[in-house]
Structure formats: structure tokens, C-alpha cells
Amino acid sequence: xxxxxxxxxxxxxxxxxxxxxxxxxxxxxxxxxxxxxxxxxxxxxxxxxxxxxxxxxxxxxxxx
Amino acid sequence: xxxxxxxxxxxxxxxxxxxxxxxxxxxxxxxxxxxxxxxxxxxxxxxxxxxxxxxxxxxxxxxxxxxxxxxxxxxxxxxxxxxxxxxxxxxxxxxxxxxxxxxxxxxxxxxxxxxxxxxxxxxxxxxxxxxxxxxxxxxxxxxxxxxxxxxxxxxxxxxxxxxxxxxxxxxxxxxxxxxxxxxxxxxxxxxxxxxxxxxxxxxxxxxxxxxxxxxxxxxxxxxxxxxxxxxxxxxxx
Numbered sequence: 001x002x003x004x005x006x007x008x009x010x011x012x013x014x015x016x017x018x019x020x021x022x023x024x025x026x027x028x029x030x031x032x033x034x035x036x037x038x039x040x041x042x043x044x045x046x047x048x049x050x051x052x053x054x055x056x057x058x059x060x061x062x063x064x
Numbered sequence: 065x066x067x068x069x070x071x072x073x074x075x076x077x078x079x080x081x082x083x084x085x086x087x088x089x090x091x092x093x094x095x096x097x098x099x100x101x102x103x104x105x106x107x108x109x110x111x112x113x114x115x116x117x118x119x120x121x122x123x124x125x126x127x128x129x130x131x132x133x134x135x136x137x138x139x140x141x142x143x144x145x146x147x148x149x150x151x152x153x154x155x156x157x158x159x160x161x162x163x164x165x166x167x168x169x170x171x172x173x174x175x176x177x178x179x180x181x182x183x184x185x186x187x188x189x190x191x192x193x194x195x196x197x198x199x200x201x202x203x204x205x206x207x208x209x210x211x212x213x214x215x216x217x218x219x220x221x222x223x224x225x226x227x228x229x230x231x232x233x234x235x236x237x238x239x240x241x242x243x244x245x246x247x248x249x250x251x252x253x254x255x256x257x258x259x260x261x262x263x264x265x266x267x268x269x270x271x272x273x274x275x276x277x278x279x280x281x282x283x284x285x286x287x288x289x290x291x292x293x294x295x296x297x298x299x300x301x
Binding site: 026028029030031032033036038040041056058059060061062063064 | 116118119120121205206207208209210212213214216217220221230231232233234235248249250252254258259260261262263268273
């Protein structure tokens with residue numbers, strides 16, 4: 001199990017990019033932190049989620 | 065037109081006249097009468113960078129200038145446009161000016177002793193770290209969602225000593241009380257309702273933009289003065 005935004009998710013084995021797309025996030029509009037480390041946009045497709053990982057996904061909306 | 069009967073009504077020409085000049089000592093004294101000396105010293109020594117000088121950034125900058133924050137870095141590539149007047153600090157005489165210079169002028173009329181540095185450039189993943197490294201507090205005040213994500217991600221990875229305060233979700237005329245400040249990561253605070261996006265027919269309006277900017281500026285002042293310790297957020301982090 002992977003903890004994503006505080007919830008247990010069956011996402012082990014997926015890349016972060018695949019998880020984001022499945023969960024309906026736009027990868028260009030999020031900041032992802034995995035195990036307290038920021039994962040750059042270009043690394044999302046290569047970063048594999050493993051059991052025990054803790055992930056925060058912050059979604060941004062337009063306006064300012 | 066409605067007139068206020070029985071009152072002396074001043075015409076624009078008179079109320080618009082130039083006010084007197086004041087000295088730094090007078091401005092300092094006005095602050096000292098209301099706040100402790102240590103607070104002024106901390107604020108005057110503080111450095112804050114603002115990325116994006118639209119509705120959020122221009123309001124944040126003015127709040128920080130009124131509070132006496134001593135050193136500001138203002139970054140934006142854009143010029144003042146008529147579509148900015150509904151929510152940004154600029155006025156008609158600023159149309160066509162770079163936002164960096166227009167905001168410098170506005171700040172100089174509030175407190176001419178603030179050290180204001182400006183950079184008129186578009187922030188990219190390539191130049192962000194160079195622009196903002198060394199600034200202990202950085203306000204993200206961009207308009208587009210992908211630009212917000214780019215800047216926050218880049219700064220969190222490449223400026224390890226900076227705290228970032230981001231604005232996220234403040235469009236329209238929804239409940240103002242939904243706009244709040246949350247610590248989302250160790251070095252990231254996010255202000256806004258988190259969901260209300262600007263879109264055709266649901267644009268940005270002055271009140272909620274100013275409220276969100278007020279949240280960002282208030283968090284800046286809390287961090288500078290140490291007020292943060294007394295009012296620690298009860299969020300999940």
C-alpha cells in the first residue's frame with residue numbers, strides 16, 4: 001500500500017505519472033513529494049511507487 | 065444623483081491635491097506608537113521575494129510595504145493592462161508601464177525607505193533558482209496553474225533554505241470564508257480555497273483575490289515576527 005495525501009491506495013508498482021493520470025490529475029498542474037523529496041515534473045514517468053511510500057500530491061488551479 | 069444634504073461636499077480637485085512630504089522618523093514614530101520596537105526591527109531587516117505582480121502579488125507587496133518589510137524583490141515580465149484594473153493595485157496612469165516599475169512607484173508613495181529590487185523577466189525552470197536563491201521567504205503569485213506548479217516545485221527542490229507561500233484558488237464570488245492558510249509541506253504554505261479556478265464566465269474578482277493575498281502577506285509577517293510559533297496551524301502536517 002502507498003499512502004497518498006493521507007489515504008491508503010493500491011498504487012504500488014505504478015509510476016507516479018500513471019497514478020496521476022488514473023486519478024484524474026493533470027501532471028503539469030501538480031507538485032509531487034515522495035518520502036519528503038520533491039519529484040521533478042520530468043521524473044514523474046520514471047518514479048515507481050513502492051509499498052510503504054508516502055506521497056503528497058498538491059493540485060494547483062489558475063488565478064492570481 | 066444622490067447628494068449628501070447638509071454636508072460640505074469636496075470636489076475632486078481639492079481632495080486630489082498633493083499631500084505633504086514626511087520624514088522617515090515620522091513614519092517610524094507612527095509605527096512605534098502601535099507596535100513594539102523589536103517588531104519594527106525584525107520587519108525592517110526582513111527580505112521577501114514576490115513572483116508575479118498581478119492581483120495576488122501587487123496586493124501582497126502593498127501589504128508588506130505598509131507593514132514596513134525592509135527589502136522586497138518584485139519579479140514579473142508583464143506590463144499593466146486595462147484588464148488588470150478590476151483587482152490589481154495599479155491605476156489608469158500605470159497602463160502600459162512594466163508592473164515592476166508601476167508597483168515600485170506605488171510602494172514609494174506608501175514608504176519610500178523600503179529597498180525595492182525589481183526584475184522584469186519571465187520566470188522559467190531554468191532561471192528560477194538563480195532569481196530567488198538567498199531569499200528566505202518567497203511568495204508564489206502567478207496566474208496560471210501550470211506556472212504555479214512549476215515555480216513551487218522548482219523552488220522546493222532548488223532553494224532548500226527558502227519558505228514558499230503560494231496562492232491557490234480564489235476566483236469568483238463564492239464564500240470568502242473558504243479561503244484559508246494551510247501548511248502543506250515542511251517549507252510550503254498554501255493560501256486559497258484550493259479549488260475555485262478562473263475560467264471564462266467565472267473570473268477573478270477583487271475581494272477574494274485581496275483576501276487570498278492578505279492570507280499570504282499575513283503568513284509572511286507571522287514567519288518574520290515569530291508569530292507562527294504562537295498560532296501554529298492545526299492542520300494534518
